[in-house]
Amino acid sequence: MPFPTDWAPRSYGWTPSRNPRARRTAPTGPAGRAPRAPIRDWSSGSPPRGPASWQSWSATAPARCGAFGWRARFTGEAAHASAAPERGRNALAAAAQATLALLGMTRFATSDTRVNVGTFQAGGGANIIPAHAELTYEVRARANEVLDELNRRAGDIVEGAARMYGVTADSLRYGQAATSVPDPLALRAVEEAAATVPAVTRYLGRASAAGGSDDAHSMITTVQAAGGVGAYLMVGARSVDVPHHHRRFDFDERALGIATDLLEAVFRGSGA
Structure with missing residues (x-):
């Protein structure tokens, strides 16, 4: 995945010079962005049981269905x-x-x-x-x-x-x-990136797939067959304890920003 040619380097990473968000002065998150507040979150689409807790983490699933x-x-x-x-x-x-x-x-x-x-x-x-x-x-x-x-x-x-x-x-x-199995190199890249995103408070190297499917696995297996590496990354964001497609299902939109920060950290850290 190529980066735009107008991105300029900084001491703490790469910041898009035309991105208004890059003008923020607190380089405490990826690309100098202020850290996002942790949210109630879980991985692989399976909510934890018990009292609600406010935290977030990322996880890479070994294979979904x-x-x-x-x-x-x-x-x-x-x-x-x-x-x-x-x-x-x-x-x-x-x-x-x-x-x-x-x-x-x-x-x-x-x-x-x-x-x-x-x-x-x-x-x-x-x-x-x-x-x-x-x-x-x-x-x-x-x-x-x-x-x-x-x-x-x-x-x-x-x-x-x-x-x-x-x-x-x-x-x-x-x-x-299809299904896919993550490469160890990709798992390490995600783990190292997760450590640099303040809003990610827990990382799971392997997680249950909870029976879901995603055609992104077809792309991963194609990349792997051509000699590349890949992994399926999940940042959970369900805000109510009901299954997917339930009439009350909802998700916490703040997870979108956390996922963006995490993916950015993965690509910058891997030298992509």
């Missing part, structure tokens, strides 16, 4: 549910069968896995056998080889449900993310 996201469309044949039920091919029933089978998939002893069906759309009139149905689902796993096998089995379930009801199923992959 890889994922495949799919949209499956089932096409059958509409017919009157009373006058000619034998002429119909129920796409809704096939999609429902696939949904239950996907959610009931056997998990793996060798890797943490996740399966979810997130949307389901079908229907028409109560007196009409539905000819169309669509669902979206995803599979996740920490190990790429397990993810591939889980993904294959999920595809078989969709195809099998379609055959059971005499309909067709077309699947479209709309998302994919």
Whole structure:
């Protein structure tokens, strides 16, 4: 990642000469910025239990879950549910069968896995056998080889449900993310940078991935395959004790500045 050519060196780091924030006089944070106040924070998307505490830290996760996201469309044949039920091919029933089978998939002893069906759309009139149905689902796993096998089995379930009801199923992959393992060199760079950011009060070299996925891991694995190094860095910022996507989920925006300071310190310290 190249730096802009108008950045000028200073004794405590590199400061962008055109950045108004660089004119601050207290060089106590990265690039001479004043330290940010610590916030209530945790790593890897998993909140601590117990009384709230006001602190912040950074963590690099060894690997989050890889994922495949799919949209499956089932096409059958509409017919009157009373006058000619034998002429119909129920796409809704096939999609429902696939949904239950996907959610009931056997998990793996060798890797943490996740399966979810997130949307389901079908229907028409109560007196009409539905000819169309669509669902979206995803599979996740920490190990790429397990993810591939889980993904294959999920595809078989969709195809099998379609055959059971005499309909067709077309699947479209709309998302994919791999897993990655951080390089020791990158971990050291993050640890050294975290020590220079006052708002980071705790550093975890390894952290639980909490089942999440991120396509940034695909970029990391590509860089590593080309001889580079990489690590996935997380700065938690959840402000309420509820899971992601919950209706009350929120995050403390002050973590954005802390994350910026930390990333800046990583790149300056590594000589990038």
